[in-house]
Amino acid sequence: MFRAIITSILLVTAVAAQATGLSPTPGKTATFKDWTVGCDNGFACQAVALMPDGPWDDGLSVVVTRAAGTQAPLTIEVAGFTAKTNRYRILIDGKVIHNGSITIGGESIRFVGAEGLKIARAMAKGTLIQLADGSGNKLGVASLSGVAAALRYLDAEQGRAGSRSAVIALGSKKVAAKMANYPVLQIRKMVPTDVLPDATSLVALSEASPCAEERFGSTQDTAYSLGESGQGPLAMVMLNCGAGAYNFSSGIYVGRRDQTGNWKFEPAKFDFGATGFSADSKIPLLVNADWDAAKQTISSYAKGRGLGDCGSSESWVWDGSSFRLTSASVMGECRGSRAWIPVWRADVKIVN
Incomplete structure (x- = not known):
């Protein structure tokens, strides 16, 4: 069942990414x-x-x-x-x-x-x-x-079938194998500031969010600086969008403060994924999200069940305007394996 969910998410998000011209x-x-x-x-x-x-x-x-x-x-x-x-x-x-x-x-x-x-x-x-x-x-x-x-x-x-370098599909062909060619993302270094959205702005955002109905009990939203842009300070907000026994969902927004001190928020842009368990989410959702300011990366870790033997994990780097996929791993079979299979990798170079 979980394998089918993972497959569906990958297909839907691939189509969405291609539609925007960004297609990991x-x-x-x-x-x-x-x-x-x-x-x-x-x-x-x-x-x-x-x-x-x-x-x-x-x-x-x-x-x-x-x-x-x-x-x-x-x-x-x-x-x-x-x-x-x-x-x-x-x-x-x-x-x-x-x-x-x-x-x-x-x-x-x-x-x-x-x-x-x-x-x-x-x-x-x-x-x-x-x-x-x-x-x-x-x-x-x-x-x-x-x-x-x-x-x-x-x-x-890997292109080894029929050659002497194959594991199983051995043959007499000249040794051949596809060569790795990972994309390189050159990202400008972000310099965080102390300017973050105030509590009033975050409350207004949460009340207007599509996941407002999923918020119950004690909720906590977090905001992180994304540095300065030409139009004012930027911040990322992880908005509480509901939780289960072992998965915590966050809606991801990017906000900009204008010259009057007001914050305007928009759903964050991702070049792939960020759908959580819903392929038709109105906002980008990450599961068990974590932000690493030093690497400018946000990650998601969605478990198919509490054992953690199936699910998907991804990470994206902030490039100044959107989040770009740097790694992804999946395990669609809930059958005891803790070794998830890497399916995407990009090399990141952060420059001043």
């Missing part, structure tokens, strides 16, 4: 049985094992990542356990395929390059991966159902 296009994700996979706009990909239905007491976190480019190594990280001895074994369908040393108390193991490729290719031929300690005690398991398809998807998205 985050990558897509796909799910194959017990694995989900996706890539960002620079063809860096990640495949994640999903937990089975039922108890997760012995469920392992297994994440496969690979950046773009012909020389990019494949990495597998296995986590979700605590080592009680200094040795481990990786088993697939009961057969030991790798073993090594680990610090007692360690909680993750990473396999990089040739080692990672060897394990990934063995995973694609199996049904269950298991981690055991040096004494043979089981530390955790993960299903491999769907991993072969997920890794083929990764090969195709």
Whole structure:
């Protein structure tokens, strides 16, 4: 269900962004049985094992990542356990395929390059991966159902299919892979001031806001300086727009103070997203929003449920007139994974 919500939001906001001429296009994700996979706009990909239905007491976190480019190594990280001895074994369908040393108390193991490729290719031929300690005690398991398809998807998205650099879709073609080309956002540095909207202005804004009916009980609105513009001081307002058990919604406005001292507010402009859980919001909404003045970024973290194993997160940088997407991650499957898949990245350069 939550995956459908995420997909709907991405599609609606992509159309809205294209309509304004600003069109970040985050990558897509796909799910194959017990694995989900996706890539960002620079063809860096990640495949994640999903937990089975039922108890997760012995469920392992297994994440496969690979950046773009012909020389990019494949990495597998296995986590979700605590080592009680200094040795481990990786088993697939009961057969030991790798073993090594680990610090007692360690909680993750990473396999990089040739080692990672060897394990990934063995995973694609199996049904269950298991981690055991040096004494043979089981530390955790993960299903491999769907991993072969997920890794083929990764090969195709990165342009490796049919070449010697592929993980699964091996072939005799010359080594080829798409190269990363992330957008670079050159942003002028913001110098905050002490000029902020007064309480009367904020009350008037809250009473006129479309989310006025969602405000109940004790509410708190916050305002932050966005520095000076040619027409007066600027400020961003996070207006309380309702809360649930684990998600707090904020309507985002930008205000300007005129020469008479009055504040005029307008919904903030975002080049992508900012819809919260509603694709038809009349104002930009962020969930569990946070502002970092030093980086000029605002972030959103919408959890699909309290466990935090599904949802979406984004961050945007303020460019003086609007908020521009710098990163986005999603996990559409509420099945125990804490590893959300990055689907967008932009490099930011702040200049004086």
